[in-house]
Amino acid sequence: MIKNNARRLFLLIFFLGPAVIVYTIFSVYPLLATMSLSTFTADQSGVRHFVGLDNYILLVIDKDWRDPFWNAFLNNIWFFIIHMLVQNPIGIAIAGLLSLPRLKFRATYRTLIFTPTMLSVVIIGFSWNLILSPLWGISEGFLKFLGLGSLFQPWLGLESSALITIGLISVWQFVGIPLMLIYAALLNVPSELVDAARIDGLSHLRIFFSVKLPLIAPTIGLVSILTFVGNFNAFDLVYSIKGALAGPNFSTDLLGTFFYRTFFGNQLQLGSPTMGATIATAMFLIILIGVCVYLYGIQRRLERHSF
Amino acid sequence: MGKLRLLKIALAATTLAATMAAAHAGNLKIESWRNDDADIWNSKIIPAFNKSHPDIKVEFAPTAPKEYNAALNARLAGGTAGDLITCRPFDASLELFNKGNLAPLNDLKGMANFSDVAKSAWTTDDGKTTFCLPMASVIHGFMYNKDALKKVGASEPKTMEEFYALLEKLKKDGTYVPLVLGTADQWESATMGFQNIGPNYWKGEEGRNALIKGTQKLTDAPYVATFKELAKWGPYLGSGYQAQTYPDSQNLFSLGKAAIYAAGSWDISTFRAQGNVPLGAFKAPPPAGQSDCYISDHTDIGIGLNAASKNAADARVFLDWMATSEFAEIFANSLPGFFPLSNAKITVKDDVAATFLSWRGECKSTIRNSYQILSRGTPNLENELWNVSAQVINAKMSPEDATKQLQAGLAKWYKPQQ
Structure with missing residues (x-):
């Protein structure tokens, strides 16, 4: 009996141990360290003092922290909405097209659409900067060719359109991910169901909306939450196109x-690791709340259909 | 798996040992963000130093400009930073000194060759301790394409009024984009716009010091007037200038498509390398009727001694050499557009760089007014300046509102302005 228990304990440690250690070192510890750092402030000589939740109060109350914080937060929500409204429907639509029977060059389309996702964000930022450039970009000439030259604007430079433009570039880059996930889910829809629907006389479009889509709802949910987490952690594309400011x-x-x-920091602004940690923790909380709402509010109601 | 891990550990250990070996023993390592200059350091400056000091080996080890501050801080904290540290001006270096990363250099003999203004960027607020040797400054002004001015039959503008008349002529002619400046990167608007023409309005050091003392506010007439000038620039800029980045601006000018370029002297080497445009330069024109002129002659690069350097004696020898006219001469001529700050008289062979340098004799020099002390708080004055300058040029904000926002931000944390 004792021997058996010891053996089970050994197996438990043997199988769980490596993952727990790796996860603790690379995820749990940095997270806790960040949270603890956010309760400190540094004086001129770089010595840190414990200040409790003062940094958070500053972030929420003080005008010079509050305004940029809410501005960034609202921009982030807008960024997320763009992805939900554009990226995911397009991803679903293309996945639907790719999963049609008797489609030629299926693999080619799939690869082409997925390619931007694999490109470095620096290349993406640089290419789109050039494509949209009012000086050398091809977009103005292209619009003129279509007779729409008057619609051209320096989109990346205008307050009204810069965020949407960057959002759409990001959609272009990442549309491959929902596409792949949903495409895989569509392939898993049993062909008997589709065949039965076709015998009942349903069109391709009808089969897609009434049979396939409900069956892949859990995957769409997963894609949405991945999009949410990805968007609220987004940084690189904006930084590569517009800089830190x-x-x-x-x-x-x-x-x-x-x-x-x-x-x-930026140019003359000195970096503040403690205030940075505060914002990082706030971001973590925002994402945590979003994921919780999804898990408890939506995921639970979704059912996996068993066939 | 086990073998692979062992191999990795062995590999890591050897690399570590190798880096540690490189860190001491007769060698000096220079930290810098000027990776563009690596070639000049390796082929000109270090060999010249080794002629007189063959026993000291110097290695120039630059990091990309964007990563420099973060990487340097990490290396200083980890004890792997080089012996000599290229200093950003003002607070970034002051912070390093306050943390004890930079050694005080008051006793360095060569320090006597520099004026107080030159040293101001690397001196404590009380003026007592200097912690970096001033190395170079950059001067603002306007560069122009000689062909463009010939085409419209105009000469260099002497006043702001002539400047606009020239822009108008160039616009009517239509061959060239009259003025090159993009607002996409924002700093261009603040640095090449506001800090370029502004000193003529706030009278250089007089206005800069008045802001620090609190006797002048950013809402005062000189600052509003500067922004009013910037607000007039929009119509003369390239189409879609709101999305024009700094490299776009450089290309627009170096491809010969534009007439006047709101410049920093550091651009000279870029344009020389491209070599297509016959270059000329004129200083920021003062408003009509003003006889004095002021230029932004901004202290930009210094060099300091890592307080933890194992080779401090040799490092000091190198720093002393950097204070000599020999270094100044080599530096100024290998990097036209970066001007040595020492009092040594030097001859600059590049004619445009020489033009920039000649303004030091005609006008009074000042540095950018947001750099000393005033960008320490939140909101950060320099960041705010980038933002509002770009907005004023984009015609999204009035000059009055711009100065109001700047003043409100500064007054929030800076006592003398409250």
Whole structure:
């Protein structure tokens, strides 16, 4: 009996141990360290003092922290909405098309659409900067060719359109991910169901909306939450296109760039690791709340259909 | 798996040992963000130093400009930073000194070759301790394409009024984009716009010091007037200037498509390397009727001694050499557009760089007014300046509102302005 228990304990440690250790070192510890750092402040000589929740109070109350924080937060929500309204429907639509029977060059389309996801964000930022550039970009010429030249604007430079433009670039980059996940889910829809629907006389479109879509709802939920987490951690694209000051007039500032500027500083602004940690923790909480709402509010109601 | 891990550990250990070995013994390592200059350091400056000091080996080890501050801080904290540290001006370096990372250099003999203004960027607020040796400054002004001015039959503008008349002529002619400045990167608007023409309005050091003392406010006439000038620039800029980045601006000018370039002297080497445009330069024109002129002659690069350096004696020898006219001469001529700060008389061979340098004799020098002390708090004055300058040029904000926002931000944390 004792021997048996010892053996079970050994097996438990043997199988769980490595994962627990790796996860603790690379995820749990940095998270806790960040949270603890956010309760300190540094004086001129770099010595840190414990201040409790003062940093958070500053972030929420003080005008010079509150305004940029909410501005970044609202921009982030807008950024997320763009992805939900554009990226995911397009991803679902393309996945639906790709899963049609008798489609030629299926693999080619799939690869082409997924390619931007694998490109470095620096290349994406640079290419789109050039494509949209009012000086050398091809977009103005292209619009003129279509007879729509008057519609051209320096989109990336205007307060009204910069964030949407960057959002759409990000959609272009990442549309491959919902596409792949949903495509895989669509392939798992049993062909008997589709065949039965076709015998009942349903069109492709009808089969897609009434049979396939309800069956892949859990995957769409998963894609949404991945999009949410990805968007609220987004930073690199804005940084590579607009820099750390996320102009014009902070109209493209996301929580990620706000965090970066605070933590690492900018030009004459000295970085503040403690205030940066505060923002990082706030971002973590926002994402945590979002994921919880999803898990308890939506995921639980979704049922996996068993066939 | 076990073998692979062992191999990795062995590999890591060797690399570590190798880096540690490189860190001491007769060698000096220079930390810098000027990776563009690596070639000049390796082929000109270090060999020149080794002629007189063959026993000291110097290695120039630059990091990319964007990562420099963060990487340097990490290396200083980890004890792996080089012996000599290229100093950013003002607070970034002052912070390093306050943390004890930079050694005080008051007793360095070569320090006597520098004026107080030159040293101001690397001196404590009380003026007692200097912690970096001033190395170079950059001067603002306007560069122009000689062909463009010939085309419209105009000469260099002497006043702001002539400046606009020239822009108007160039616009009517239509061959060239009259003025190059993009607002996408924001700093261009603040640095090449506001800090370039502004000193003529706030009278250089006089206005800069008045802001620090609190006797002038950013809502005062000189600052509103500067922004009013910037507000007039929009119509003369390239189409879609709101999305024009700094490299776009450089290309627009170096491809010969534009007439006047709101410049920093550091651009000279970029344009020389491209070599297509016959270059000329004129200083920021003062408003009509003003006889004095002021230029932004901004202290930009210094070099300091890592307080933890194991080779401090050799490092000091190198610093002393950097204070000599020999270094100044080599530096100024290998990097036209970066001007040595020492009092040594030097000859600059590049004619445009020489033009920039000649303004030091004609006008009074000042540095950018947001750099000393005033950008320490939240909101950060320099960040605010980038933002509002870009907005004023984009015609999204009035000059009055811009100065109001700046003043409100500064007054929030800076006692003398309250």
